[in-house]
Amino acid sequence: MCADAGTHEIAPRSGVAFTLDKGDRLTVIDPRGEQVADLLAFNRHDLDEVISSGRTLDYASRIYLTTGDPLYSNRSNVLLRIVEDTVGRHDFLLTPCSADTFRIIYGDADPHRGCFGNLAHALAPYGVAADRIPVAFNCFMNVPVDGATGTFTVEPPLSRAGDHITFEAERDLVIGLTACSALQSNNGSFKPIHYRIERGRPGEPIEGARESVADRNALPPGA
Numbered sequence: 001m002c003a004d005a006g007t008h009e010i011a012p013r014s015g016v017a018f019t020l021d022k023g024d025r026l027t028v029i030d031p032r033g034e035q036v037a038d039l040l041a042f043n044r045h046d047l048d049e050v051i052s053s054g055r056t057l058d059y060a061s062r063i064y065l066t067t068g069d070p071l072y073s074n075r076s077n078v079l080l081r082i083v084e085d086t087v088g089r090h091d092f093l094l095t096p097c098s099a100d101t102f103r104i105i106y107g108d109a110d111p112h113r114g115c116f117g118n119l120a121h122a123l124a125p126y127g128v129a130a131d132r133i134p135v136a137f138n139c140f141m142n143v144p145v146d147g148a149t150g151t152f153t154v155e156p157p158l159s160r161a162g163d164h165i166t167f168e169a170e171r172d173l174v175i176g177l178t179a180c181s182a183l184q185s186n187n188g189s190f191k192p193i194h195y196r197i198e199r200g201r202p203g204e205p206i207e208g209a210r211e212s213v214a215d216r217n218a219l220p221p222g223a
């Protein structure tokens with residue numbers, strides 16, 4: 001569904017999956033404000049490689065990431081880089097909300113499948129099994145941490161209507177993206193998320209895309 005030319009809408013409490021080529025830019029937009037979007041990225045040519053919260057936060061020595069920060073994979077390759085960010089507060093600690101989240105934290109008897117279920121459903125046609133889903137990069141999610149005790153809380157996002165974060169793909173990727181389904185993460189209401197894809201690295205010839213294929217061919221299958 002297109003919100004306007006080139007901008008796609010993810011309905012409240014749902015998710016999508018799509019591919020990016022190396023050099024493409026993905027902009028995730030919060031159209032109304034205070035809405036989280038969970039983002040996953042897998043190496044399109046080898047789904048065993050996926051974004052890693054642990055490696056990324058370790059190498060950044062920070063838990064809050066913003067413009068210029070890379071998102072590393074479990075193999076320590078950069079899959080995405082944040083190239084623009086109008087909010088500056090996102091979360092990379094907490095797993096996607098799920099039926100179990102709603103059962104355990106909210107006490108729901110008949111829980112929604114959450115971002116986890118939405119991601120699993122959207123990514124299945126790309127060959128991603130549910131058990132491969134790691135901690136997502138939670139765009140706009142606001143999780144302040146008490147530095148002394150480590151206690152954290154989930155607070156309303158700092159994003160306002162029209163705020164966005166832009167990522168550049170450094171590999172060919174499969175992306176999963178949601179409009180988050182958890183009341184607490186979204187200040188009590190479920191809203192849509194918009195996203196936009198710009199193809200190709202600005203100012204660079206198409207050859208850039210071939211490099212990743214060459215890289216890929218240099219690796220043994222399953223490496």
Ligand SMILES: [Zn+2]
Pocket residue numbers: 038096097114115116179180181182185
């Ligand atoms: Zn969620």
